[in-house]
Amino acid sequence: MFLKRSVFFVLLTLCTAGLVRAQETVVKGKITDVNTGDPIPFVNVIYDGTTIGTTTDFDGNFTIKTATPGDTIVASYIGYKPKKKAVAKGGVQTVNLQLEEDATSLQEVVINAGENPAYAILREVVRNKSKNDKRKLTAYEYDTYTKIEIDVDNISEKLRQKKVMKKISQVLDSVERIAGDDGKPILPLFISESVSKLYYRDDPSLRRENILKTKINGVGVEDGSVVTQFIGSSFQEYNFYQNWLTIVTKEFVSPIADGWRLYYEYDLTDSVYIGEDYCYRLDFFPRSPQELAFTGTIWITKNEHALRQIDASVGRAANLNFIEKIRIQQELAPTPLGAWIPIKNRVLIDVGEVTNNSAGMLAKFYTSNKNIVVNKPHELKFYERPIVMAEDSRLYEDEVYWDTLRHEPLSETEKNVYKMIDTLQNIPVVKTYTDIIKVFIDGYYDVGKVDIGPYLGLVAWNDIEGVRVQGGFRTNIDFSKKWVYAGQLGYGFGDARVKYMASVQTILSRQRWTTLTFRARSDLRRLGVEEDDLEDNPLFLVASRWGYFRRGYYSDEYKVTFQRELFKGFTQKLMLKYWTFEPTFDFGYFDDPDVSVAFNQNFQATEVISETRFARDELFIQNDNERVSLGTTKWPIITMRYTRGFSGLWGSDFSYDKLRLSVAKRIKTGPLGVALVTIQGEYIFDTLPYPLLVLHLGNQSPLYSAVTYNLMNYGEFVSDHYASLQYRQYLEGFLLNRIPLIQKLRWRLLGTANVIMGGLRKSNQELINTSTTDEELRPGGFVDRRPYVELGYGVENIFRFLRVDFVHRVSYLDNKDARKFGVLFTAQFQL
Known part of the structure; x- marks a missing residue:
């Protein structure tokens, strides 16, 4: 009987459990x-x-x-x-x-008597940073998968009625499905995937990314070599243990920064298990909505007080242009040595509409990291190239192969994005607009193996040349990966003279970027405008071709340049240059200042120049046959140039020595924004005509320029030795964000300072024939060892494009025609 009851009980239990299931x-x-x-x-x-x-x-x-x-x-x-x-x-x-987002859903934080309980947790987070921050590791490496998608969003009905949009309406009709059943229309433009191996080591801080495989599909994307370098995980990495994070060129304060209490309010809302980690949930938001700070949620582990997860957003209230939203989401995991490394990252940047009739844009980034190895650094030589692409990285393997590379499979939506981009690329009007945009950005029009341009220099006018027309070309990577040919031909109808430039460059090594360049040029130039030093300011150079051409001179120039990166960050350049000087203005110099009879106007010079440049953490990308610098992160850029002039070589008239040193640094200054500092000095050892000395670049236009002394007259100061400081402080929304009504304008303060101290030795002053020298150009130089100083302050971001600078000249106020105060304007596009 007992056995029967036991069997019955077991059967009843199993049936009940099955019923529950x-x-x-x-x-x-x-x-x-x-x-x-x-x-x-x-x-x-x-x-x-x-x-x-x-x-x-x-x-x-x-x-x-x-x-x-x-x-x-x-x-x-x-x-x-x-x-x-x-x-x-x-x-x-x-x-x-x-x-759907709710802009009014932020909850109020009510602080009762006593301390906010979130504060004690934040103090522990800061106290344990040295244990949890991945930067404590001597080295780490991991496999990473990166996915990027760029879409057009906010496509209004009015925009749909445009002729261009109507021509792609057959695509837009199916776009509704991209964001989901309830979603808004999104038009995909670009999607990419990459698989990489990322390496990092400390002391010194070095990074390398081996891009193993990439898959790119986008409207207007052809070769993809530049895009391939940008889509790696190196450009999508954010570390919230840093006090400040650089995002879209702006500095944002982290919610777990050392000074967190100055910028944020917090609310301890919950405690929950995430995996095996018991975590505190803290919601946070900025004390001032206009600050470059985040709103969101962090999950902090109870035991380690480490960042386990974060969801941080920057909304439209922040003092940013054209950016509707930035959102960063991370999930972190501990390493065997205690430091936490992000294993998944998602970044969204929502670019708003510039006008009511335009659309917005979404940029979405996703990375996944696995197979993490720590504290096994490689030799320093291993990190010399920060981004390395495998030769077969762009081979298009099929989807089955890519499914083995992805850390997780594509969603149905992402698969649909690939199909829609293929359709868009084959629409003729899309191809036409893509070509127009390329010309606008690059300045050249691609006609196959040759690019025609640059378009900015097609036409100009000045008082010497009259109307000037110019055309040119350059070969591209489709012509050759080793040789680059370029040429320009111009003609001035006023001076009836032909100008030309011809160059040929051979790329000897891409691994240690090594080039050999030959260039011949005959053109009209401005004294004091060294075009080789202003290559990063093409608009300024183009503008210098227009208007009243002060101190113009004709010059024939022949130059050979050899450049090689000897090791990471260290580049050596050698140049041999011959050039002539034929002035179009009143100018003369004595052969012998003790015999004030014979004087000359023209001269020739032959120079050998050695330039050493060291930028320890500078990052470069290779754009076809060019190498483009993305700047440095932490260390300054140091450049030293030595110039030796040889008398008698190819008819050269002078022997001389020049030595110049410059240091440029971008400095993060916390709540005060960002500072740009350039310190430079030069010494010329010999007695020379002043066109061979340093003619400091003045500015008598109403436009502000960062490369000039903006209240200095043209030719007012010439020196044979000097030291200068240029300082720019960009305060972002500091102070103005805290003023009612003004804060809605999103204006930003800035400060500037230009200081230069130099001199012109008596021997160089005596060489000048003042009877044949234009009064405006008569160089008196610096006197009494007093520096030239101009200080400025200004407001930028007026109507999002306009900058106004108020500049005061502090010294040499008694000089002829000296401007003591100036209001200068600049149109600029910035976030």
């Missing part, structure tokens, strides 16, 4: 953003009126299993409007939800 309800799905179609991690999904629920993972997925379900689930998250959806009881079902 049969009645279990499983609801799974994905939560996405209604505007972008992106998944939203960390969303609370629960049965309405209960505590039964879960939180979405980093990819927006969720699963709820329960035997006692309700009939409605609700999804809620900070910054979004909650959304409910009915579900059936029993069985397995898929429920996807799209959430």
Whole structure:
């Protein structure tokens, strides 16, 4: 009897358990953003009126299993409007939800008597930074997968009626599905994937990324070599343990910065397990909405006080131009040595419409890291090239192969993006507009193996040449990966003279960027405008061709340049240059200042120049047959140039020695924004005509220029030795963000200082024949060892494009025609 009862009890238990399992309800799905179609991690999904629920993972997925379900689930998250959806009881079902942003959903933080409990947690986070920050590691490396998508959004009905948009309407009709059933129209322009191996070592801080495979599909993207370098994980990495993060050229303060209490308010809202880590959830928002600071949520581990997850956004209230939103989401994991490294990152940059009739743009970045190895640094030589592309990185393997490379498979939406971009590329009007945009950005028009341009120099007018026309060309990478030929031909109808430039360059090595260049040139030039030093200011050089051409001279120049990067950050350049000087203005110099009879106007010079440049952490990308600098992160750029002139060589008239040293540095100054500092000095050892000395570049136009002394007259100061300081302080929204009404204008303050101290030795002054020298150009130089000083302050971002500088001249106020004060204007495009 007992045995029968036991068997009956076991059978009853098994049947009951089976019945319970049969009645279990499983609801799974994905939560996405209604505007972008992106998944939203960390969303609370629960049965309405209960505590039964879960939180979405980093990819927006969720699963709820329960035997006692309700009939409605609700999804809620900070910054979004909650959304409910009915579900059936029993069985397995898929429920996807799209959430809409709620600009007014930020909750108020009410602080009761006593300290905010979030503060104690933040203090521990800062105290444990040295243990948890990945920068404590001597080295780390990992495999990384990166995905980038760029879309056009906010396509209004008015914009749809434009002729161009109508011609691609057949594509737009299917675009509705990209953001989901409830989403807004999104037009994809670009999608890319890459698989890389990233290496980092400390002391010295060096980084290398080996890009192994890339897949690129985009409107207007052809070769893809530049894009391939940009889509690696190196450009999508953000470390919130740093006090300040550089995003789209701006400095944002981290919510776990050392000075967190100065910038943020916090609310301890929950505690929850994330995996095996028990975490505190803290919501945060900036004390001033206009500050370059974040709003969002962080999850801090209880034991290590480490950052486990973060969801941080910058909204339209911040003092940024054209940016509607920036959002960064991260999930971090610990390494065996305690430091935490991001294993998943998602970045969204929402660019707003410039005008009411234009569309916006979405840039979306995703990275996944795995197979992390720590504290196994490679030799320094290994890091010499920060970005290395495998030779077969651009080979198009099929989807089956790429499925083995991806850390997770593409979604159906992403697969649809690839198909739509293929369709867009084949629309003729899209190709036409793509070509126009390329010409606008690059300055040249691609006609196959040759580029025609640059278009900026096609026409000019000045008082010497009259109307000047010019055309030119250069070969591109389709012509040769080793040889680059370029030429320009111009003619001035006023002086009836032909001008030309011809050059040939051979790229001897791409690994250690090594080039040999020959150039011949005959042209009209301005004294004091060294075009080789102003290559990064093409607009200034073009503008110098217009108007009243002060101190112009004709010059024939022949130059040979050899350049090689000897090791990372260290570049050596050698130049041999011959040039002639034929002035168009009153000028003369004595052969012998003791015999004031014979004087000359023209001369010839032959120079050998050695230039050494050291920029320890400078990052370069290779744009076809060019190498483009992206600047430095931490270290200054140091340049030293020695020039030796040889008398008698190819008819040269003078022997001389010149030595110049410059140091340029971008300095992060915390709440005060960013400073740009350039210190430069030069010494000329010999007695020479002043065109061979240093003619400091003045500015008598109403336009402000960072490369000139803006209240110095043309030719007012000439020196044979000097030291200078140029300082620019960009204060962003500091102070103005805190003034009611003014803060709505989004103006930004800035400060400038130009200081130069130099001199002109008596021997060089006596060489000048003042009877034949234009009064305006008679160089008196610096006297009494007094520096020339001009100080300025200004406001930028007026109407988002205009900058106004107010500049005061502090010294040499008694000089003839000296301007003591100037109001100068600049049109600029900046974020």
